[in-house]
Amino acid sequence: MLSSLDRSRKSRSFLWLLLAVPLMFVAMGLWSLPAAAWLAPVFLLRFVRDQSTWRGCMIAALLLVVVSCAAWHGATGRFLQFPLPYVVGAALGLVAVLPYLIDRLLAARLSGPAATLVFPAAAVTVEFAASFGPFGTWSSAAYTQKNLALLQVTSVTGIWGVTFLLHWTASVANAVWEEGLMSPEIQWTAGLWAGLLAAMFVFGGARLAQDASSDAIPLATITGTHDASSFWDVRRQAESREAVRDSARAVQRDYLQRARRAARAGATLVSWPEAAVPVPHEDTAAFLDRARRLARKQEVYLAMGVNAFPRPDTDDQLENKVVWIGPGGTVRTEGLKTRLVPGEPGRAGTGTLPDVSAPAGTWSSVVCYDLDFPALIRQAGRQDVDLLVAPSNDWAAIAERHAHMARIRAIENGTSLLRPTSNGLTLATGPLGRTHARVNHFTSPEHLQMAHLPRRGKSTIYTALGDFFAWGCGLGLLVLTGSACFRLRLPLREAAAYSAFS
Numbered sequence: 299m300l301s302s303l304d305r306s307r308k309s310r311s312f313l314w315l316l317l318a319v320p321l322m323f324v325a326m327g328l329w330s331l332p333a334a335a336w337l338a339p340v341f342l343l344r345f346v347r348d349q350s351t352w353r354g355c356m357i358a359a360l361l362l363v364v365v366s367c368a369a370w371h372g373a374t375g376r377f378l379q380f381p382l383p384y385v386v387g388a389a390l391g392l393v394a395v396l397p398y399l400i401d402r403l404l405a406a407r408l409s410g411p412a413a414t415l416v417f418p419a420a421a422v423t424v425e426f427a428a429s430f431g432p433f434g435t436w437s438s439a440a441y442t443q444k445n446l447a448l449l450q451v452t453s454v455t456g457i458w459g460v461t462f463l464l465h466w467t468a469s470v471a472n473a474v475w476e477e478g479l480m481s482p483e484i485q486w487t488a489g490l491w492a493g494l495l496a497a498m499f500v501f502g503g504a505r506l507a508q509d510a511s512s513d514a515i516p517l518a519t520i521t522g523t524h525d526a527s528s529f530w531d532v533r534r535q536a537e538s539r540e541a542v543r544d545s546a547r548a549v550q551r552d553y554l555q556r557a558r559r560a561a562r563a564g565a566t567l568v569s570w571p572e573a574a575v576p577v578p579h580e581d582t583a584a585f586l587d588r589a590r591r592l593a594r595k596q597e598v599y600l601a602m603g604v605n606a607f608p609r610p611d612t613d614d615q616l617e618n619k620v621v622w623i624g625p626g627g628t629v630r631t632e633g634l635k636t637r638l639v640p641g642e643p644g645r646a647g648t649g650t651l652p653d654v655s656a657p658a659g660t661w662s663s664v665v666c667y668d669l670d671f672p673a674l675i676r677q678a679g680r681q682d683v684d685l686l687v688a689p690s691n692d693w694a695a696i697a698e699r700h701a702h703m704a705r706i707r708a709i710e711n712g713t714s715l716l717r718p719t720s721n722g723l724t725l726a727t728g729p730l731g732r733t734h735a736r737v738n739h740f741t742s743p744e745h746l747q748m749a750h751l752p753r754r755g756k757s758t759i760y761t762a763l764g765d766f767f768a769w770g771c772g773l774g775l776l777v778l779t780g781s782a783c784f785r786l787r788l789p790l791r792e793a794a795a796y797s798a799f800s
Contacts, residue, residue, distance in 0.1 A: 311348035318342040319361060325442065326394070327369020328699050335442035339468035343417065344475060346398045347405075355399045363391030372695030373436070374640075390437050393428055397421040397465065400775070405469075407782040410483040411490060414473050416778050418465035422458045422771035432640045434670035439464050441703055446731055447502030452710045453758040454501075455767035456672055462771065463498065466491060509730050514750035515658045517685075517726065518565035519718035520556045521574075521737070522745045539578075539610070546576040550585050553602075554592055560746055561596035566658060568598055571720035572635075572666045572691040573605035573618050582606065586621070586629060594627030599656065601663055603689035603718070616644035620663040620689055622654050630654050635665035636674060642667075651677045659684030659753055666690035669704045672765070679711030679761025684754050686713045692722030694740060705731050712756035716749070729756045 321338035324331045342361075346354040367387035374383045397420035405416045421439070429435045440457035443449060443464075451459040470491045477484050553575050557568045577585050593600050600623040608614030618635040631654060634647030651674075654661040662683045668674055669688055678686050686708065692700050701723035708715040709731040717725040719739065726735040726749035735749035 308348055311345045311354075314341040314348070315345040315357070315361070318345060319365075322361065322365045323369060326365065326437075326439070328371075328373055328695055329369075330442040332443050332445070335439055335464055336467055339417075339465055340471045343398060343401065343468050343472050346402050347472065347476075351399075351402045355395060355402060358398050359392060359395040362394045363388045366391035366394065372693075375693045375695070386433070393424060393437070396424045401469070404778060404782040407785050408778065411487045412778060412781065414466065414469040414487055414491075415774065417469040418462045419771045419775040419778065421465040422462050422768055423775050425461055426458060426765065426768035426772065429672070434637070434667075435672060435703070436670060441699065441706070444702070445502075447499050447506060449706060449709055449731060450502035450505045451498050452706055453505070453712065453756075453760055456710055456760050456765055457706060458765065458768040458771065459498075462767070463495065467495075506730060506732075509728065509732070513753045515566050515685075515753050516564050517716050517749050517751055518560035518563065518568045519716065519724050519726070519737075519747045519749075520553065520560055520568065520570045520745055521718060521720055521724060521739060521747075522552065522556070543578050543581060546578055546581065550575055550577070550588070554588055556746065557598075557600060558592055558596060560748075561592075561598040563746070563748060565598060565748065567601060567661075567685075567687075567716075569601040569620075569687050569689060569716060569718045570603050571718045571724075572603045572689040574603050574689070574691075574720060576605045576607065579606065579608045579612075579614070586623075589621075589623055590627040590629070593623045593625055597625040599624055599654075599661075601661075601687045601689070603665070618642075618644050618665055619647075620652070620665060620687065622652065622661075622663070624654075624656075633663050633665070635668060637667045637671055639667050649674060651681065651683075653681060653683075659755070661685045661687065663687040663689070666692075669707050670700075672707065672710060675707045675711060676761060676764060678713050679755075679758055682755065682757075683711070683713050685751065686711075686715050688715060688717045690717055690719040690722060692719055694721070697722040697738075697740070701725050705733070710758060710760045712758040712761065714751040714755060716751065718747075726751055728752050 318338055318341035321334045321341065325334035325338035342358060346358050367384050370387045370390060374386060397417055400420040401417040405413045425438050428437060435457060438457050438461060440460035443460055448460065470488055473484055474488060479485055479488065553570055560568045589600055589602065602621045604619055604621050606617040606619065619632050621632045622630040624630045631652040633652035634645065636647040636649045638644055638646050651662045651664060660681065660683050662678055662681065664675065664686065688704060704715060704717050704725065705727050708727050708729060712729045714729055715725065715727045721739055724737040724747055725733065727733050728751060734751055735747050737744060737747045
């Protein structure tokens with residue numbers, strides 16, 4: 299039988315659930331608020347701990363499924379058709395409840411700082427495991443944070459350090475809630491948490507204060523009314539292959555003309571969005587000849603987002619890639635998009651980033667969705683890439699979130715980022731994530747963006763050690779699980795011994 303105190307606590311816990319619901323709606327998904335991401339887990343964890351294990355977790359799972367479907371609405375664009383977006387949303391909600399279930403099963407069997415580490419270790423482990431799936435790191439709680447000083451920790455731990463801190467805050471807050479600050483163990487744990495939080499901000503502030511580089515290179519991005527979607531709409535309506543080729547050549551001329559104007563304005567490198575320029579197979583040589591002449595005459599680098607499509611009578615696949623041309627007029631290299639969005643047609647790349655050595659530094663490129671996979675982009679840091687060019691094509695619902703995710707990749711790897719984007723946010727950031735230029739496709743009529751980015755990148759610990767922190771959290775969770783199970787068996791053995799001698 300439950301005591302009156304237990305019944306009161308379980309009833310009162312629904313108040314914490316009511317507080318968690320609105321916070322959860324703005325703590326996850328496409329339009330998250332940074333403060334809500336700190337507060338929402340505090341109240342939801344309090345609710346789950348005050349309920350029986352399965353009842354609390356089942357209610358939390360239901361809440362997170364509903365919130366996830368609403369918060370991620372529109373994230374899949376037109377790649378996934380109904381009901382698949384809601385299936386994905388429900389799956390994200392069920393994954394999100396796992397840290398709460400693990401905490402409910404283990405934390406009560408531990409004490410002191412160890413008890414508070416279960417929840418954050420589980421959160422990082424679950425996020426890290428999910429990052430190997432088809433949607434990469436999209437659901438990471440770390441992307442809710444915008445404070446640039448805090449985000450510098452990603453140069454050491456990757457996004458996993460931010461996720462850990464968010465969830466450890468909730469766990470420590472609940473420990474104080476349950477036992478108060480009179481306990482020496484709680485005082486020590488709270489002090490450890492406060493010290494780590496302060497250290498993160500001091501580290502980030504110091505790193506930002508040292509960013510005084512004035513050596514910069516002029517770069518240009520060009521966007522316009524033509525993008526991958528608009529061309530394929532034309533292609534579907536075209537009556538013949540020749541009409542498709544005529545339409546593609548018109549887009550090619552438009553982008554090359556504007557690239558010429560950007561070069562004359564002083565740009566060292568010119569780039570444009572993902573798949574913005576369609577190139578039929580039979581017109582590849584002619585297009586590249588025009589681009590090579592432009593680069594040679596203007597003495598400019600071109601990093602061209604190209605959508606190369608085959609003849610309809612072949613088995614060849616679409617190629618979504620970046621083609622690099624140097625100021626000497628030679629095709630330096632090209633890089634295919636490695637990570638295709640689920641449902642996106644085309645041939646995927648091998649996962650090796652292209653390398654362009656220039657007098658201004660070492661440059662490389664990826665395409666849009668590639669940026670959502672930290673392990674892939676970590677090549678840029680290992681290759682000492684100074685500038686990463688990432689042609690992209692978004693849609694309104696994901697524009698803000700996706701641009702912010704890209705900025706964090708730059709911080710992790712200490713590289714400047716040039717992200718020309720159609721139907722989204724064109725972004726130019728330095729290696730510490732500072733925004734040097736930003737253009738919103740939906741609100742700005744400006745189709746040429748000039749930016750000056752630092753010539754050299756910065757070395758980072760994350761580049762050298764990779765996801766060591768995430769793996770460490772997984773190992774730590776195993777240790778905590780073993781310790782909790784060992785402590786559970788001790789009373790059982792004592793009870794068995796007592797029965798044997800009684």
